Amino acid sequence: MGDLLIRDVPEAMKRQLQESAQRNGRSLSEEAIEILRRQIATERSGVSAGQRLRALMGDERLSDDEVDAIAASRHEPDREPPRFDR
Structure with missing residues (x-):
């Protein structure tokens, strides 16, 4: 593991x-x-990432635009991992 x-x-x-x-x-x-x-x-189960984040964040709320951006990012191709050796 x-x-x-x-x-x-x-x-x-x-x-x-x-x-x-x-x-x-x-x-x-x-x-x-x-x-x-x-x-x-x-x-x-089909719950969107934005809905899950809203549930986890409690009183700190994301705007609808932020939720939409999160949902859209789920369909973007994977990015290269960050490089920390610079």
Whole structure:
């Protein structure tokens, strides 16, 4: 299995993840994997990326233009990964 490093996680989100992991009797990594697994299943259900982001962001809302831009970007060809050796 591979590893995944997620940077700049807001403290409140990390705390929520820790609390959720504790409630569900899982490690922090196991809880994150379960949440990702559920989200991927939801993604396959036909819910748009914008709708998912709106649900995740709570009070911070995206404009309709931002949601449309996100949806449009899902159909763009993959970009080259960033180069950090410059």
